[in-house]
Amino acid sequence: MTEFIVKPGVKNIQNKGEKLITTHCCYCGMQCGMHIRVNEKSGKVVGVEPRYDWPVTLGKMCPKGVTAYQTVDHEERIKTPLIKKNGKFVESTWEEALDLIEKNFKRLQNDHGKDALSVYGGVSMTNEKCYLVGKYARVALGTRFVDYNGRFCMSSAAGGFMKTLGTDRGSTLPWTELEHTDCFFISGWNAAECHPTSIQWLWKARDKGAKMIVVDPRETQIARIADVHLDIKSGTDSALANGMLHIIVRDGYVDEAYVNERCNNYEEMKELVKKFTPEYTSQITGVSVEKLEKAARIYGQSPRSVVMFCRGIEQQSKGVDNVSVYTSMALLRGQIGKFASGVATVTGQGNGQGGREHGQKADALPGYRKIADPEHVKYVAGVWGIKPEEMPKAGVSAYEMFDEIQEGNIRAMHVMCSNPAVSAPNTQYVWDSFRKLDFLVVSDFFMSETAEFADVVLPATTWAEDEGTTTNLEGRVIRIRKVKDPIGESKTDWEIMKLIAERMGKGEFFPYENVPEIFDEFRLASKGGKADYYGITYDRIDKEDGVFWPCPSEDHPGTPTMFIDEFGTPDGKANLAAVDWQEAAEIPDFEYPHTLTTGRVVFHYLSGTQTRRVKFLMEQCPEPYVEMHPELSSRYNIQNGDNVLLTTRRGSMTVKARLTKAIRADHVFIPYHWGKELSVNQLTNPALDPTSRMPEFKVCAVNLKKVN
């Protein structure tokens, strides 16, 4: 029920000898619409042109989006398979590389069983490829060990939503409605740097008088103009949200009719939040009572509000609890399933939404089905043409795979579209695990830090060299179009999986000749699941500017607004969260007296494998830095630009200081996009959330020292 679709009919520049190919950006979950300029003669990508008619972003792009095309024909692209010989990579043929993979995979499975192999996927790939990763691991390799980098990104949101709402779709409303919202309650989301093109919607709403409450230990670009900035101590989010619930209940802001009709657990929740008085909440969170009262009053009185959150609250060892309590705020106000209101988590990776729905997770099968459910296994086995008893059991989460390597259970790994050597927490342990592996295959289009550990590197393609669908942060399924032919001898990830499957004697299960064939199978595999894509076709996506899932049949209009009538739980009612606040896994003490938190800068994407190779982006932000309050730095006699040694229980690193008053005085912040000695994940804590198995990137105890 999008109220308006913007089609301003603006002309685009199209130079002579060039064609414009309509697609979407390869980076974050905004999936901004863009045209790629291609030279008709040479077939090379030469530039980018805004796409004014894409309703979600209206031609807007961030600096990453503008320069994304520069990675496609980049000189550092891997163009042939590489095999490590005597510690050095040498170019090889596909035959040679596949022979080696086949030999090692078969040998290890013979010696150590099927589960000696593992697959580590990623969600910057299309839905088709993400779907195939699950099938490849379970059918071609027959292993239970498959998981993906979304474990570090979206799994807590998924866990929290499943618990409270019964279905995990990141945003319960289309973003084109956001400009009609009256109040934004934003927690742990640095919108301006992580999803810049979403800002236009927030600012449009602000022009119309919308209020904004921002919860963040740093005074981010959006916090600086918020009505209330709750400068929270990292790791105390569920206390703050419980405090909000307390005031909402106390002051009668609850939508009683909605809660009685559509929610369970209200009495328990009321009982629990009784103790979270503003004073008690203030003691835990470090936010003043006045600000808490003001924020709850603004939120409680707004007729249409959206609660939004992101990695700030999710990348914690209590991430699922945090998500549940914040979601309960929206439920208590009766905001879910209404126009211009609801709850939204914001995906950091391009296909963070679609990629987590289709069986890349250790315990999941396509369409949000569960391996633990025999009916689900039976259905998917039927689609794949295997016997249900052949379906491997659930494996372990991404970080736990490294424990399995250390214990000798996993002997080989195939990493696709991911760079855990930078993005996993406690990276020194991860590096050590990679060294312990008998055999490591990495598919990537640049030599990533992970690829350097590999025995075989397979040249994969960029997003511009293949087609398929992705699901943006709204839950809108969109089309990525092929812009040019693959460079050198590189192949798409689905071709690579197919080739290895053939070598493993499972070629009959991977008969695909092109992407639409995979898409059709994947639609069928998701049919009847919670994330039902069955009714979505390429034609419909083109005609309707994307289709929102669930869309169970071709005559179904799709679902822009979720939960209008009922929730995804078995009884159709949402479960309000009654969860007490718990301390972060590691809190400051005498030895490590400060809190370290990590995040993004606008110029880089994830582990920086792509963006660190783009000249403009590197000029803007060439290296990590530590952001600290002058009050804190003065205690250590640190000046702007001084080198600071930061040490946690897991490691230490040296970076330059950047002083600003726009951060809590007891916190320091380091962006995470660099590898090796510049990787802040050497310091972060791998404590996992008990449900989502997401590590605690956002909070750990650290000490500082000025070094010369």
Next chain:
Amino acid sequence: MKKVMYLEFERCIGCRSCQAACRECGGHDAKERNYVEYIDFFESRQTFPMMCMQCKDPACARVCPANAIQITEEGVVLSAMEEKCIGCRNCTFGCPFGIPKFDFEENKMYKCDMCYDRTKHDIAPMCASVCPSDAIRFIDHEEMMELRRKRTQMNLIEGKKPSENDKWQYVPEFFGVYSD
């Protein structure tokens, strides 16, 4: 060209998309001609885009001894003409906004030409097209006058001032730039 560039500083989120996009414009040779600055990073994350004002009586053109800086009939102040520019750099000193820059390798001045190949067809310049926060807009003159009139009602400014730290004292007023 009936439209004007309109800047609203407090909307700026410092992402520098405008700079990245400027490099993409035809003939810009991967050099940006607009800039984004922090007002005072030590105090706040407030940034602002610094664009060519396309002055009605441009100082850069006035101080050019070779008459190399042309102004189009729509009022767009162009980069120095290669065949006329003598490389004296007077324009870089003359501009009060620091917009013209000098390319020592090519021995010529370059500055924002308001993406003339786009704007002459009424297509927004690259910087305004991509600006994710609408801090830079390419809009009708009437729309700009309307926005200016509404200025005191605008939520981003009035009635929304955070009381802590007096951040707003760092925010300059926004303005529209005329091109006709």
